[in-house]
Amino acid sequence: MFRSLMWVQGPSGHDEESLLRTRNAPLTKHADQMARLQRFMIIVLTLLSSVTILPIIETSLQSLWAKTSTPSTFSQMPPLYGAYHDHELEVSRQNGDPQGAKYLYFANHARGFGWGYNMQELLLHAYVAYRTNRTFVWYNYTWNDDGSKWTLYNNQPIPSRIPLSAILDGPAVGASVFTDAGAAQPVGIVEEHFYNICPESTRKKILNEDMIATLGREPTADTIVNEWVKVLSGANDKCVEVPRDALPVFDIRTTFSPARLLDVWPGYSTSPLLREFRWSPLVELAFETNLALVAPSLASASTSNHTPQSLPTPADSSPMLSASRYTQIPGLLVLHARRGDFQKHCENLARLSLGFNGFNSLPELPDRFEITEADEAERVKRYRPRCFQNIAEIVARAERAHVEETYGRGRALRDLHVMTNGPTPWVEELKGALRETGHWSSVTSSRDLVVNVEQRYVKQAVDMLIGQRAQVFVGNGVRVIRLALSAACHTVD
Ligand SMILES: *[C@@H]1O[C@H](CO)[C@@H](O)[C@H](O)[C@H]1NC(C)=O
Ligand SMILES: *[C@@H]1O[C@H](CO)[C@@H](O)[C@H](O)[C@H]1NC(C)=O
Numbered sequence: 151m152f153r154s155l156m157w158v159q160g161p162s163g164h165d166e167e168s169l170l171r172t173r174n175a176p177l178t179k180h181a182d183q184m185a186r187l188q189r190f191m192i193i194v195l196t197l198l199s200s201v202t203i204l205p206i207i208e209t210s211l212q213s214l215w216a217k218t219s220t221p222s223t224f225s226q227m228p229p230l231y232g233a234y235h236d237h238e239l240e241v242s243r244q245n246g247d248p249q250g251a252k253y254l255y256f257a258n259h260a261r262g263f264g265w266g267y268n269m270q271e272l273l274l275h276a277y278v279a280y281r282t283n284r285t286f287v288w289y290n291y292t293w294n295d296d297g298s299k300w301t302l303y304n305n306q307p308i309p310s311r312i313p314l315s316a317i318l319d320g321p322a323v324g325a326s327v328f329t330d331a332g333a334a335q336p337v338g339i340v341e342e343h344f345y346n347i348c349p350e351s352t353r354k355k356i357l358n359e360d361m362i363a364t365l366g367r368e369p370t371a372d373t374i375v376n377e378w379v380k381v382l383s384g385a386n387d388k389c390v391e392v393p394r395d396a397l398p399v400f401d402i403r404t405t406f407s408p409a410r411l412l413d414v415w416p417g418y419s420t421s422p423l424l425r426e427f428r429w430s431p432l433v434e435l436a437f438e439t440n441l442a443l444v445a446p447s448l449a450s451a452s453t454s455n456h457t458p459q460s461l462p463t464p465a466d467s468s469p470m471l472s473a474s475r476y477t478q479i480p481g482l483l484v485l486h487a488r489r490g491d492f493q494k495h496c497e498n499l500a501r502l503s504l505g506f507n508g509f510n511s512l513p514e515l516p517d518r519f520e521i522t523e524a525d526e527a528e529r530v531k532r533y534r535p536r537c538f539q540n541i542a543e544i545v546a547r548a549e550r551a552h553v554e555e556t557y558g559r560g561r562a563l564r565d566l567h568v569m570t571n572g573p574t575p576w577v578e579e580l581k582g583a584l585r586e587t588g589h590w591s592s593v594t595s596s597r598d599l600v601v602n603v604e605q606r607y608v609k610q611a612v613d614m615l616i617g618q619r620a621q622v623f624v625g626n627g628v629r630v631i632r633l634a635l636s637a638a639c640h641t642v643d
């Protein structure tokens with residue numbers, strides 16, 4: 151019952167075909183594309199823990215400097231992505247404020263959370279705006295909005311905010327929707343432009359508390375969305391804001407509970423938010439830069455039909471479905487092995503008997519996880535191999551993927567990439583053990599990626615894109631419920 155890792159597998163048999171299907175892809179709801187889209191979301195959601203999710207004790211760098219006055223401790227401060235912010239303002243201004251446009255701004259968006267959680271919340275916020283026919287007001291990825299430029303994290307400075315367009319592209323950051331002519335126009339504007347169009351006095355404030363009063367404490371995600379649609383369809387107010395101090399609309403108890411989250415999937419996954427999702431040019435460029443490193447077999451596959459043109463390039467900004475843009479890289483296996491402080495979290499998950507997080511529990515996915523009835527000590531023992539694998543277990547799981555793909559489906563895996571935050575010596579040991587099997591032409595890890603200074607702080611998205619395009623992605627459904635854990639802690643007693 152307890153297999154070593156969750157295994158999310160791509161759709162079969164379409165490698166070459168899909169690699170060649172590029173810019174003029176039909177907009178039909180292709181089953182293959184949908185499967186890929188679904189896989190993308192699974193990867194996104196499986197990687198929620200790629201960066202630390204729980205708010206870490208933060209120290210504003212400025213206040214630190216005030217205390218220590220030794221600013222020269224850091225040789226180079228992280229970039230602030232000013233050009234991206236300017237671009238967002240410019241694009242939003244160009245959209246103006248068309249007659250009849252109505253706006254929806256979730257000022258209560260998360261702050262101080264890892265990228266994965268933010269991304270999940272952001273896309274669901276954008277989905278609510280889409281469903282209510284309102285222009286979505288997007289916001290910075292905000293680690294800290296105390297006005298500081300940088301925040302210390304693990305004793306290193308990180309940007310306090312990153313403009314979203316440095317990480318994402320697509321409708322969530324205002325790119326015109328092309329799969330639904332009825333979508334709101336403009337589809338999105340940045341928050342500062344919203345402040346201009348909608349001065350404070352003109353904003354109708356809606357508290358999520360009022361919704362909760364109607365829906366009860368544990369509505370499903372789809373019920374929440376439908377309630378917003380109902381409430382806002384009767385609202386003529388041009389400017390609607392969910393105030394900063396309102397309770398989150400999609401709190402961790404919703405997004406990390408399969409029973410409550412999964413019903414939103416059919417509508418959400420077929421909405422332009424996901425179908426037209428794309429990564430920023432910055433992230434795509436990092437991917438392109440590292441492609442030959444991560445998937446050398448593809449680069450050297452002289453007997454295949456792959457051509458440089460078959461891989462979308464960052465310069466290509468033509469409208470394209472996400473599933474067509476991010477085609478599968480044949481022969482690539484990607485494993486996600488989160489380390490660091492994760493061990494104790496795995497034990498906590500077992501103590502609380504939590505299952506796979508949210509979308510990882512979609513019934514069509516392989517490698518399901520059954521919550522065991524055993525006593526606590528036994529649970530901790532049984533969760534561990536699904537949550538915090540040792541090197542031997544990871545090697546064995548890769549071997550299983552190798553055998554199943556090569557002999558079961560005739561699609562050999564050649565290149566292996568490990569997404570990990572593990573310490574370098576551990577990662578090197580793991581890579582060595584994987585190489586020793588003799589089954590891999592190349593073994594790389596997140597630590598090997600070559601990124602420039604702007605890409606460094608959005609590197610988790612680069613890893614996500616690599617995982618998204620793998621032939622086989624092996625994640626770990628347990629680890630993503632880290633946030634659910636903190637929620638559960640509050641409700642346990
Ligand atoms: C968003 O981030 C940019 C770049 O750091 C910053 O200039 C801008 O003030 C931020 N916007 C808000 C509303 O915090
Ligand atoms: C959104 O627009 C569609 C038509 O484009 C309409 O059928 C629907 O009722 C609208 N929804 C809301 C919440 O206004």
